[in-house]
Amino acid sequence: MNDSLKVQPRHLERGAYLYVRQSSMRQVIENVESTKRQYALRGRASALGWRDDQIIVIDSDQGESGASASWREGFQRLVTDVGMGRAGIVMGLEVSRLARNNADWHRLLEICALADTLILDEDGVYDPATFNDRLLLGLKGTMSEAELHVLKARLRGGILNKVRRGEYRCPLPTGLAYDDVGNVVLEPDAQIRDTIAYFFETFSRVGSACQTVKVFRKEGIRFPSRIRNQKTTIFQPLTLSTAIRALNNPRYAGAYVYGRRHYRRAADGKKLLRKREQGDWLACIPNAHPGYITWEQFQQNLKILEANGRGFDVARASPPREGSALLQGRAVCERCGRHLGARYVARRGRLEAWYVCGQAHTSRGEPSCQSIAGQPIDTAIGELIATEMTPAAVELALEIRKEIEARHEEADRLRLCAVERAQFEADLAQRRFMLVDPNNRLVADTLEREWNDKLHALAKAREERERERQKDRAAIDDAIRARLVAMTTDFRTLWRDPSLPNRERKRLLAYIVEDVTLVKLPAEGTTRIHVRFKGGKTETLTTQNPKSSAQQVKTDPKVVELVDTLLDNHIYPEIADILNDRGIRPGGSARSGQADARFTALRVAYLANEYGLRSRYDRLRARGLLTRQEAASSLGICESTLIRWVEHGLVARHAYNAHAYLYQAPGPNPPLKQSSRWNRLTDRAVAIRQTSQAKCPHPMTGDAV
Structure with missing residues (x-):
């Protein structure tokens, strides 16, 4: 069918859209003929009856690939205008200019058919609403997509062939x-x-x-x-x-x-x-x-x-960190074979390290194998390392000294290279300034400013180098030299040095120990440690587990035994004073942070009651001592008289608390004071008492007593 017969007045009432695209900017710059051919389609539109003001050119997708429409804004605008019925005809040099993807191409054909929009390429005009034209356009789209794949396959095959020989040039890293x-x-x-x-x-x-x-x-x-x-x-x-x-x-x-x-x-x-x-x-x-x-x-x-x-996984030795857990990443659970994790708990203002086998609990909800306090383990391992390292401490000290000095020399050499580079750039800027014509102030001022900037950069590089050199010198000062000397005589002193970072201890341990297997023995109250050194040597240690919270607050049995003995002759306040004078402190005072806590009468009473000690009252009663009423009755005197007798030493009494007493039972001949006056007073008091009792009738019977 003649192209002009397909163009109807209803098409001429709408715009003519010319889509221009090339796949890369290199093609845009070098393949100018293709661009001219695409823009020349404007003449075809004018010949078919469209006015110049009706011809809309969309060329915003220059340099974009036609493999997809996702990133092509121009093509998306074209599809939108066609769908809104603004386009009477869509023009492209060939199908591949519009799309090289069948999904995008057939979508455009469907929208053009629904909107009654024609399609024009270099070969002719097509009506997507007719079967024959649409079949032909679909075939062209398929061939265009296949052409793209063929081109890519050829290029890719050539690249891979060079890649297999190692000849394909890729960008290299710095x-x-x-x-x-x-x-x-x-x-x-x-x-x-x-x-x-x-x-x-x-x-x-x-x-x-x-x-x-x-x-x-x-x-x-x-x-x-x-x-x-x-x-x-x-x-x-x-x-x-x-x-x-x-x-x-x-x-x-x-x-x-x-x-x-x-x-x-x-x-x-x-x-x-x-x-x-x-x-x-x-x-x-x-x-x-x-x-x-x-x-x-x-x-x-x-x-x-x-x-x-890696977190919880198979055996791993993580890089040393600042924590106090010496066996970080090297402790192995003897029960399940997994690596123990290091955990830190804040207690009493300080961090306590624990080795925990909790992977089964975390991943599967099973009970944890074991949890072991780290302080006794680390102490034992530290003593072992100190013992093993002392014979080789001299050689190690020399190696450390050489390594530190070599490291500082290498760092200073790199900083010197930076200074030399800055010097070269400053000299180059100076030569450029010297070669310029002084009358050309526009160029001379720029070169002079650049020269000054390079001089500032050179001065800064020199200052940084000198500052870092001073730091390096301070890094091996007299104190460190003294520590290296001490290392040759007593490695244990250096290992216990509080200023030595935990990271360095772990780093040294990594060169000596392969791993450490731990198993907690609750029945024995100990932990068994199997140490495997790098060379294959093994060592087995045993440490005491720290006391539990209940055990830490529990009073020493020897103190309880001492209190039991003192209760025979002393009351609670006296026992508290005796314990304090001997420097004995209540149980759990150190754990609670009260290292200066002292015994009091109340603490001693609580201790005696908690451990079921016989009270002093029961002890005195067992020895035959009487209460005040019993003692006065046995002597035939009133209680006030008994107290006066006690004050004058006629009757002995013993305190069973701070304000109560028991009285010693009188024998067959109660001891009296040897004063004749006191004897007369006592006899008179007895006679008066007996006379008064004889005259007074009994309140119940009426008989004289």
């Missing part, structure tokens, strides 16, 4: 570069090489990416970073993400790798990334080019990173 013939070599810049080498050496020493970052920050060393799509390298503070990215990059191990990640497009057009396992990489050729570490070291670094990021 520290590696391509030479003139395309071979991978180490960065020619010595500062970059030395900094990266120092980075891997530091990680192998501290065993943690985070600690490596802290070392770089502490020593004032900056890490090189190459600006993307440029050959410029800048030095900036090392970050944790940069450290982990460098440790996971096999190119630093001299391996050629390709296909470590898989990219795909999501429904919304975003690029999704998925990491592949090492066995699924498209290419992995170890020792393909020079590297900073060996392939074996790279594999070991990956294992360390995996162990550091």
Whole structure:
């Protein structure tokens, strides 16, 4: 059918949409003829009857791929206008310009058919509402999509063929570069090489990416970073993400790798990334080019990173931390074989370490195997390490001294490289300023300002180097030298030094001990410790478990026995004074934080009652002592007279508390005071009492007493 016959007046009343697209900006810049051919379709629209003001050009998708419409705003606008009935015809040089995806293409055809919109390409005009035209357009769309896949397959096949030979050039990380013939070599810049080498050496020493970052920050060393799509390298503070990215990059191990990640497009057009396992990489050729570490070291670094990021899992030795648990990551449960976790509990203003086997409880809700107090275990292990290390302390001290000095020298050499780089840049800026025409002030002022900035940067680099050198000198001062000397004579003193960080103790322990197996024996009140050293030697220790809370507040049995003895001759206040004078403190006073607590009468009374001791009253009664009424009755006197007799020593009494007494029973001849006057007074008092009793009748019987 003639193209002009398909164009009806109803089509001419609406706009003519021209869609212009090329797949990449390189094509836009270099393939100008294709762009001209697409814009030339405006003439076709004018020839078919559309006015110039009705022709709408959509070219906002220049440089975008036609594989999907998700990220093409121009195509989405085109579909929207067609669906709203604004377009009478849609023009494109060919189907591939509009879409290379069948889903997008058929969606456009369906909307054009519903909206009665024509489609024009270089071959002619089509009406999607008719079967033949739609069949032809669908076939063209399928061929366009197939063409895209064929092109990709050809390009991908060529790339993979070069990848298998290790010849495909990929972007290299900072520290590696391509030479003139395309071979991978180490960065020619010595500062970059030395900094990266120092980075891997530091990680192998501290065993943690985070600690490596802290070392770089502490020593004032900056890490090189190459600006993307440029050959410029800048030095900036090392970050944790940069450290982990460098440790996971096999190119630093001299391996050629390709296909470590898989990219795909999501429904919304975003690029999704998925990491592949090492066995699924498209290419992995170890020792393909020079590297900073060996392939074996790279594999070991990956294992360390995996162990550091692992929580409850199989056996792991995590990097040493600041906590007091000496066996962190090395304690093994003898009952189930799992590694014990270190837990810290705040009690009485300080942290107590515990080794807990709680993985079964956390993951499956089962009871925990055991929970062991860490302080006795750590003390025993510390004594064992001190004993084992003392013979080798001299050699160890020398090695530590050499390592510290070598580390400081390496750090200072890297800082010196930074100073030299700043000096070179300052000299270069000076030469540029000297070569400029002084009359050209616009350029001269800019170059002079740049020269001043470089001089400031040079001065700052020198100041930083000098400041860090002073810190390094202070790091090995007289105090540390004295500690190193003490290490050669008594390693135990150094191990117990409170200023020695727990991290360093654990780091030293990691070089000596492989693991420590613990089992708690509640029946015996002990913990059995099996130590396995690196060389295969084993050692078994036994420690006493700390007392429970109830046991810590319980009074010593010897104190209870002493109180029982003192109750024979003393009352509670006197016993409290005797115990305090002897320096004995109540049970649990140290645990409760009251180290200066003292015994009181109430504490002694509670102690006697709690342990079922015979009271002093019962003890005195068992010895035959009488109450006041009983003693007065046996003597035939009133109680007031008894008290006066006690005051004058005629009757003996014994206190059974602070204000009550029991009286000693009188014998057949009660002892009287030898004063004749006292005898007369006593006889007279007895006679008067007897006379009064004889005259007074009994209140019940009326008889004289």
